[in-house]
Amino acid sequence: DSGVTQTPKHLITATGQRVTLRCSPRSGDLSVYWYQQSLDQGLQFLIQYYNGEERAKGNILERFSAQQFPDLHSELNLSSLELGDSALYFCASSVEGQIGEKLFFGSGTQLSVL
Amino acid sequence: AQSVAQPEDQVNVAEGNPLTVKCTYSVSGNPYLFWYVQYPNRGLQFLLKYITGDNLVKGSYGFEAEFNKSQTSFHLKKPSALVSDSALYFCAVMQDSGYALNFGKGTSLLVTP
Numbered sequence: 001d002s003g004v005t006q007t008p009k010h011l012i013t014a015t016g017q018r019v020t021l022r023c024s025p026r027s028g029d030l031s032v033y034w035y036q037q038s039l040d041q042g043l044q045f046l047i048q049y050y051n052g053e054e055r056a057k058g059n060i061l062e063r064f065s066a067q068q069f070p071d072l073h074s075e076l077n078l079s080s081l082e083l084g085d086s087a088l089y090f091c092a093s094s095v096e097g098q099i100g101e102k103l104f105f106g107s108g109t110q111l112s113v114l
Numbered sequence: 115a116q117s118v119a120q121p122e123d124q125v126n127v128a129e130g131n132p133l134t135v136k137c138t139y140s141v142s143g144n145p146y147l148f149w150y151v152q153y154p155n156r157g158l159q160f161l162l163k164y165i166t167g168d169n170l171v172k173g174s175y176g177f178e179a180e181f182n183k184s185q186t187s188f189h190l191k192k193p194s195a196l197v198s199d200s201a202l203y204f205c206a207v208m209q210d211s212g213y214a215l216n217f218g219k220g221t222s223l224l225v226t227p
Contacts, residue, residue, distance in 0.1 A: 002157060033214050043204065043217040056214055090157060099213050100146055100165045105157035 003027065004106035006091050012112045018079040021109045023091030025072055029104070031055070031097030032074040034066055037108070038087040049074055050097045081113045116141045116207045118188075120218035127195045127225055135190040135221045137205030146208035147188045148215060149179055153201045161203075164188060175199070195225045 003026035013019055025032050034046040036059075045058035049068035060066075063081075068074040078085060088110050092103040118139045127133045139145050146165055150158040162173025169181045179190045190203060202222050206215040 002159070004157070035217075042219040045209075045214045045216060048214050056209065056211060058214065092158075094213075097213055099208060100163070101213065102148065102160045102163060103158075103215060105150075105159070107155075107157045 002104040002106060004091060004093050004104050006089075006106035006109050008109060009107065010110045010112075012114065013081060014114055015081055015083060017081050017113075018077065019081065019111065021076040021078070021089055021091075021111075023074045023076070023093075023106060025074070025091075025093030026104055029093035029095055030072065031094045031101075032068055032072070033092040033094075033103060034060075034074070034076050035090040035092065036087045037090060041087075043090075046076070048097065055097060078111070083113050086111055086113045116145075116209055116216055118147070118205045118207045118216065118218040120203075120205055120221045122221050123219075124222045124224065127223070129197050129225050129227050130194055133192050133195040133199070133223065133225070135203050135205075135223060137188045137190065137218060139186050139188060139205075139207050141207060141210075143210060145181075145188075147179075147181065148206040148208070149173065149177070149188075149190050150204045150206060150217075151201050152204065152220070158204065161190070195223075197225050197227055199223060200225045 005024040031050045046060040048056040088108045092105045094101040149161040205218040
């Protein structure tokens with residue numbers, strides 16, 4: 001168990017809908033990362049937060065947004081969902097988001113858009 | 115941009131034999147390299163990392179990796195494979211700002227009895 005908690009584990013929804021994925025980092029970790037894993041794109045970095053502030057952006061679509069709250073949990077919001085958004089979404093955390101730190105991953109949220 | 119490449123989609127090895135999973139990198143500046151493993155229906159687990167120092171890095175579950183600057187490679191190795199090592203292995207390089215990881219496409223390792 002990595003200590004990173006993601007909910008829900010599975011999510012089935014329809015095209016055009018909006019969903020929210022939740023992540024609780026390991027106790028004491030200040031930095032949160034979101035990744036998308038799909039068969040065709042592999043593991044893609046979406047966005048990183050550190051202590052409530054956005055620190056780095058990857059291949060995140062404009063329909064997607066995220067935030068990190070004062071209690072350090074994070075939410076990833078996906079809107080106007082398309083079939084191609086079906087993927088496994090991972091959250092990871094690290095202590096301070098500094099160079100050389102390893103990331104601890106949650107078990108992921110499997111999103112299916114029908 | 116910092117990137118890694120894993121040239122093999124799948125590696126097959128018999129139990130007890132040595133295994134190698136290949137990774138090459140492309141970076142500007144110093145490379146910060148990682149290996150992660152993903153078991154079915156699980157998140158990624160850290161195996162080892164190279165930051166600086168000894169080119170041979172030892173990690174979890176008997177795995178090690180050799181950093182080779184001249185060949186820009188960071189291959190994952192294990193002297194004697196176990197069936198339980200069968201999983202998806204990802205090489206990754208740390209970005210030079212923000213410090214998120216950029217992952218390779220992964221290599222599926224199958225160890226047969």
